[in-house]
Amino acid sequence: MCRTLRLAAGLMLAALSPAGAAEHARLLSDYSHRAWTAAQGAPAQIQAITQTRDGWLWLSTPTGLYRFDGLNFERRDRVGGQALRSTIVLPLYTAPDGALWVGYRFGGASVFKDGQVRHYGAADGFPPGATYSFSRAPDGAMWVTTAGGLAWLNGGRWQRIGADSGFDPGAKSIWQVLFDRDGTQWVSSDRAVYYRRQGDSRYRIASPADIRLSSLAAAPDGTVWASNGSDANYRMSQQAPAAGRPARPALPGSGMWFDRAGTMWLLSENRVERMLPDVFPDPRQRITQEQGLSGMNPQTFFEDREGNVWIGTVSGLDLFRPNRVRPLPSHLEIATPALYPGRDGKVRLSNGSTGSWLMDAGGRRYDSSPHAFRSAATGRDGRPALGTAEGIWLPEAGGSGAMIPSPPAALKDQMAPRALAQDGGGDWWASYVNLGIYRHHDGGWSRVDYPGLPAARVLSMLADRRDRIWIGYPDNRIAVIERGAASMVGAAQGLRIGNVLTMVERNGHLWIAGELGAALYDGRRFIPLQLADGHELRGISGLVETAGGELWLHGHDGAFRIAAEQLGQFLRTGAAVGYELLDKDDGVSGGIQPTGPFPSMVEAGDGTLWLSGLGGAATIAPGPTARDTTPPLVEIRAVSSNGKAYPVAGPLALPPGANNLQIGFSALGLSMPDKLAFRYRLEGVDSEWQQAGGRREAFYTNLGPGSYRFQVIAANKDGVWNTGGATLAVTIAPTFTQSLWFKVICLLVLAALAVLAWRWRLAQMARLIEARHVERLSERERIARALHDTFLQEAQGTILMMQLAMEQVPATLPARAAMERGIGYIEQALVEGRDEVRGLRSPLRDDETLAQSLDRFGQRLAAGLSASFRLEQKGAPYALPVITGDEVFSIGREAICNAFRHARASEIVVELEYGAEQLTLLVRDNGQGIAADTLAQGGRSGHWGLVGMRERAARVGATVEVGNHGEGGAFVRLTLPAMYASA
Incomplete structure (x- = not known):
């Protein structure tokens, strides 16, 4: 209570003080603020805010009920598919069971849960008039206040509170019900604030009375506050009002709320204030419309389940999200301060020009000093050493200390060292821009000029546990000074960080960080630190490995936290690591100054991390951030x-x-x-x-x-x-041209066209074959006529002349015998010539079919031999191309002749079948069959009958099969496809 009184008194004084008002005109630094107005789609005059179990934020306004997902506002006339009774809504409340309660400007209420709705009105005992608020008692009972009464829900019916219980506000409006930490019920109305202790049956009037008090708030210390809704907040008391004494407000403002941490929030006509009980006045904890508040008259307050504070104004909605990173008070006006960690949780800061001081995380200053520093290091004795324009200052408690003057060249231009280190012998090493590196030994400075050292600007220095001095340069170059000699490491050992901005040794690990990332040096090579999602590390000028095993890096994108288990995995395997990034949305403001001072992150003695950037200094409590484990809807x-x-x-x-x-x-x-x-x-x-x-x-x-x-x-x-x-689920209906029927029709049409094209091609090939056959036949007949008309006639005439001459030669003379032999040779040649002529002409007679010609040939052979002959014809006969008919007949004639000559059969049968797909000619017998070796060789040695049949068949596209029947006898089967059988 005393602390609240001090807070109230201080606030009143600050409100009356012009200087205090000026100091309060600053944005909140502990929260990230965002505002939505009509330009971003936000509704105006937000009167109530609640969050349902699914995470949606609901807003009531005079123009309707809105739902908000963090980016878009959506007006809703239905909840869970059920309609509102009216679009003019007032109070909202989310019950522990997830039900959403909605009250209406013109009376009544609705409860929405699991896609169902229950409406309450006069028939259910609901008090008349505009509905103002819903509240839940410690025993779970639901209470409602309206313009016409106070009631609680008993079963399915509302029970009105009347004058018999001491509650008698008359016709005045009932605004709100509040239950404090002791279970006492408080009710605000136009006439007075009533209270009823837990277990009592009667209400009493609280003090002050006879004042229009609307909103109620309960402080963590048990104090109950009431606001008049415009400019005053009163502390309520259960004592009877004092007669004749005017009530005096304890705090200004139009409304008051307390967040879960117990911190007071005050709303006034033109501002929002957050009142810290232990730091007052706090110039950061006020925001007005000039600093970004969405509008005037902030009138409702809500804290969601993630700890975000939402405030509705007449013009829009404001979000205050607590920052993980806490900026130091902005009135310190330090841009990119140099940092040096103290042992007791404080950190020494300097703006580089006017001085330095120790500071705690709350922004309080200690031990101010006129010595401004740009660089810092820890001596071998554990004492700090700060690089100033005068030299190296070694501070001591109480502001005193010793100064090691800079080299004359640096003192001339009042140039502070940009990097410091102390070796194991106690000598100080300092680098100066454009002057190089100096070493302080036995009270004097000497310029360091080892062979091989780059003539480039030094960006960082480190003295490690092995008494080595590490010097960082641009372009992946590091010089190592050990035992009076210098060596260079860098790109050849795998360093790929560009400018070397900071070097840190902690827990036995040597870390190098810079412009393009960070790496660990294992004594032989640099192992790059890579993030698992491929995010690049840029401008890393601060690196801290904490005592707890976490690794923190500060760069252009913010502060990266690598958890201890991730870091351990990297140290063991070099694997990429997962991380957490704190950026501008977490309060890391401003960028990194690429020219220093470095490092831009240090760890204070209490484990707090301090950041330095263009926006000033900020602090981070180490350890993991509380994660939101709820998947987003x-x-x-x-x-x-x-x-x-x-x-x-x-x-x-x-x-x-x-x-x-x-x-x-x-x-x-x-x-x-x-x-x-x-x-x-x-x-x-x-x-x-x-x-x-x-x-x-x-x-x-x-x-x-x-x-x-x-x-x-x-x-x-x-x-x-x-x-x-x-x-x-999405279904796209097809057009007629995309339908299955259309595709089937197209397929059938294509098939028909393919058949027609195939038949046309067959006909074309048949005509081509027929033309070639006719051409061959005509040529053969021409040759036959020429042979008959020339050679055979001449040979016949020659024989007649030789016979006449031979008759004139006596039979006793040897010449006659020679002439007889010559005439015999010529007659033999004549016979062979006639045979060739017959072969050139078609063996088929023009007046016979193929079946008739084969039957005539077989019957003629059967007439002089013992075997019977029979021909069977199947199917309707069709004409064959001339050449094809000749070849088929010749093959059949050869097969019939062979059967009569070699089969020793009693019956020879020819089957001729005219089929739609093919023509088949089968010659079979019941004789002795064909020897196996003959079948294997394709014929007998020196005999060409079977070979000739196959050659003839191949010329017309047919095939010949020769074999033996299982029951005895041989067969010859010729198969001619229909495409070659068409005339």
Whole structure:
């Protein structure tokens, strides 16, 4: 209570003090602030805020009920599919069972839960008039206040509180019910504030009375506060009001709330203030519209489950998210201060020009000194050494200390050293811009000029445990001074960090960090530190390995935390590490000055990490950040195709001709909506997840008809994925030309065209073959005529002449015998010539079919031999091309002749079948069969019958099969495909 009184008194004094008012005109530094106004889609005059179990933030306004996901405001006339009784809503409340309570400006209330709704009105005993608030008692009972009464829900009916219980505000409005930490019930009204102790049945009037008091708030110390809604907050008392004494407000403001940590928040007409009980006045803890507040008259307060504070104004909505990084008070006006850690949790800071001082994490100064420093190091005795324009200052408690003057060349220009180190012998090493490196030995300075040292600017120095001096240069170069000799390490040993900005030795590990990353030196080579997701480390000018095994790096993107287990894995295997990044959204403001001072991060004696940047100094409590383990709720919010919007509820059926799809989606991310990550895929199109990053739309073009399934998943700011996400089934109906029937018809048409083309090609080939056959036959007949008309006639005439001459030669003369032999030779040649002529002409008679010619030939042989002959014809005969007919007849004649000559059969049968697919000629007998070796060799040695048959068949596209029957006898089967059998 005393502390609250001191706070109130201080606040009143600060409010009356012009200087205090000026100091308060600053943004909050412990919170990141964001405001939404009409320009960002926010509704005006937000009157109540609540958060449902699924994470949505709900806002009541005079224009309706809104739902907010951290990025988009969505007006809702339904909750869970159930309609509101009215769009003009006032109070909101989320019950422990997840139910959402909504009160209406014109009376009544609704309760929405699990897709169901229960409406309450006069028939249920609900008090009349505008509904103002809902409250839950410690026993679980629900209370409501309205313009016409106070009631609690008993079963399914509301029980009104009347004058018989001591509660008699008359016709005045009842504003709010509050239960304090002792269970006492407080009720505010236009007439007075009433209270009823736990277990009592009657209400009493609290002090002060006869004042219009609306909102109530309970402080952690048990104090109950009431506000008049405009400019005053009163401390309530259970003592009877004193007669004749006007009430005096304890604090200004139009409203008061306490967050979960017990910190007071004050709302006034033009500002929001956060009142720290132990630090007053705190110039950081006020924000006005000039500093970014969304509007005037902040009128409602809500703290969500992540600790974010939401405040509604007449013009919009404000978010205050607690920062992990705490900037030091901005009135210190130090940009990029030099840092040196103390042992007791304090850190010495310097602006580099006017002085330095010790400071704690709360911003309080200690032990101020006129010596400003740009560089710092720890001596071998554990004492600090600070590089100033006068030299190396060795401070002591109480502001005293010793000064080692700089070299004359540096003192001339008042140049402070940019890097310091002390070797094992107690000598100090200092580097100066454009002057090089100096060493202080036996009271004097000498310039360090080892062979091989670069003539470049020194960026950092380190004295390690082995008494080596490490000197960092630009372009991956490090000089190592050991036992009076210098050697260079860097790119040849795997260093790839560019400018060497800082070097740290801790826990037996030597770390090197710089412009392009960080690396660990294992004594032989540099092992690069790489992040598991490929994020680049840029401008690392501060590096701390904590006693707890964490690794922190400060660079252009913010502060990287690598957990102890990740660091241990890197030390063992060199594997890439997972990390946590604290950036501008966590309070890391400003960039890194590339010219120093370095390092830009140090660890204080109590483990607190201090950062230095262009925005000043800030602190971080080490250890992991509390992670949000709740997967974000994902929703598909909009669907359109071919420029037309469609509802997103249920399966989506698109009309024929639709060929594109645009899908908008979102997820809940109240704290950091910009850090939500999305992945999506359209099954039927995407084989892998598409990485959307923070983009909240998906586009697909050139889609064909069919069934698809769209799925989107999201991760919150801490990388926790909702793997179920949201899905939408999409069906695109085909046009007639895309339908299955059309495809079948096209397939049938193509098949018909293919058949027609095939038949046309067959006919074309048949005509070509026939033309070639006719040409060959004509040529053969021409040759036959020429032989008959020339050679045979001449040979016959020659024989007649020789016979006449021979008759004139006596038979006793030897010449007659020679002439007889010559005439015999000529007659033999004549016979052979006639045979050749017969071979050139077709063996088929023009007046016979193929069957008739084969039958005539077989019957003629059977007439003089013992075997019988029979020909069987099947199918309707069709004409064969001339050459083809000749070859088929010749093959059949050869087969019949062989059967009569070699089979020793009693029966020879010829089967001629005219089929649709092929013509088959089969010659079989019941004789002795063909020897196996003959079949294997394709014929008997010196005999060409079987060979000739196969050659003839090949010329017309047919095949010949020769073999033996299982029951005895041989067969010859000729098969001629229909494509070659057509005339």
